[in-house]
Amino acid sequence: MAAQGNAAPIIIKRKKVISGGGHHGGAWKVAYADFVTAMMAFFMLMWLLNATTEKQRKGIADYFTPTIAINRTSGGGNGSFSGDSTFSEQELPFSGVRPVAIATKATGHKGSEEADTEELKMLQSELLGFGGESSVMENELEHVITKLTDEGLVVELFALENAPLFDPQTGQPTQLLRRLAALLVQTGRSVKNEMAVSAHVPSQPIVAADNQVWDRSTRQATVMRQLLHDAGLAEGRVQRVTGHADRDPATLDPMDIRNNRIKVIFLR
Template sequence: MSRKKKHEHVNHERWLVSYADFITLLFAFFVVLFASSQSDRKKQAQVAAAMQTAFTPLGSFEAHAKTPPLEQAPSAATVTRPAALAMPFPQIGQLTPEREMEDRLTRLIKEAGARLPAGSVTTRVVPEGLAISLHEIGFFASGSAEVRNESIPILTKLAETIPNAPLRVEGHTDNMPIHTAQFSSNWELSTARASAIARLLLERGSIRPANVSASGYAEYHPVASNATVEGRSQNRRVDIILLRDREASR
């Protein structure tokens, strides 16, 4: 007796499994796109911050473009363009203005080296620009704001070398107190020395007075420790700072 064949039940809804898989993959795809867009925005902000940090010390961006917006305002209809560069990037063998000024100053010091004690003039790069330090040993007597006669020739050459651009003259002292008939504290002494150097630069060079400012900081901006004789000697100085930013001179 033959067995009756059972008829298999045909599932007409198996397409729903494939459709559900497709919808799941499509959802995952859009999730990945959304995550990528958010990641790219963060990377864009990081790259912009890194570029700003790298270029700002060189003065490559204009002052009004220090924080370029990453997105346009909703009402803006124009396309934002990169800020123009204030100076070209230094090529191989080409010196930056700070380095060129240092080289010119080094040659100037060598020419007049016999007139000043060793270490009378030093240079260093500071955030505001190039700082030329005139130390007391070569330019002033102890406790005095009168410029030594033997330092006048190098100050004259320095005034002729410095470009007609914004600069700040800063007077500094060590932490040893002073109280004389002329100066009641280091504030007065540092300010008088800065004013004396600024006046001489204006008289001997072609710098416009509007580009020059002078101030005294007493003992509160040391470059070395006041615990040693050598450190105090380095702190007794007048700094001529060639400024990158015109606003810094105000």
């Protein structure tokens, strides 16, 4: 018993053996997955830009356009920061007095503007809807771009490499432009908005001795106005005819045939 009392205590150590180097976390996997997804989206975007027409790209862009108004270009307030005024129908000044006259006027104007916008949207849909009637009409609408602005519905007719709007030799309107003018008059009968016509032309080479861009654009705008009247547009409906020369190119190349275009605006 005495010998056992003087014995050293037995200490047991438990050693935990970790094989494989331990766990290093999986954050890099998430980052790599995000990178792969971003690259897939990028290549998909590049493919869409190369495989679609300008009209189809506009349709894709409109699909992803937010439906909630952010600023005045698509809706919103008309104050300095696109907010409501304290004198509007929905807001009251601190005095507690409802400004009836001001609120009535603002509400009436807003209602009229919204109604006008709806009419122009219907006109836009009707115009673009003609593409399903025939392959010929579908080809013609490849020359048409529409956009709704503060000024009104802008219908842009532009030339392509093998489909000009005006004969390069004589300057006379082609059958394509005549058919487009008739289409605008036909669809424009559903609204009573006044209209404006403007023309743009490509730049001429710098070496050209006689630069005719101003005369050409003004002449083409005047010809377009006459085509609209010949197709049945009521007299006095066109309020403005303007030639912009080559001052507002639609492409990076100022001499691109795409810059030869006509704009017909259904004014608010």
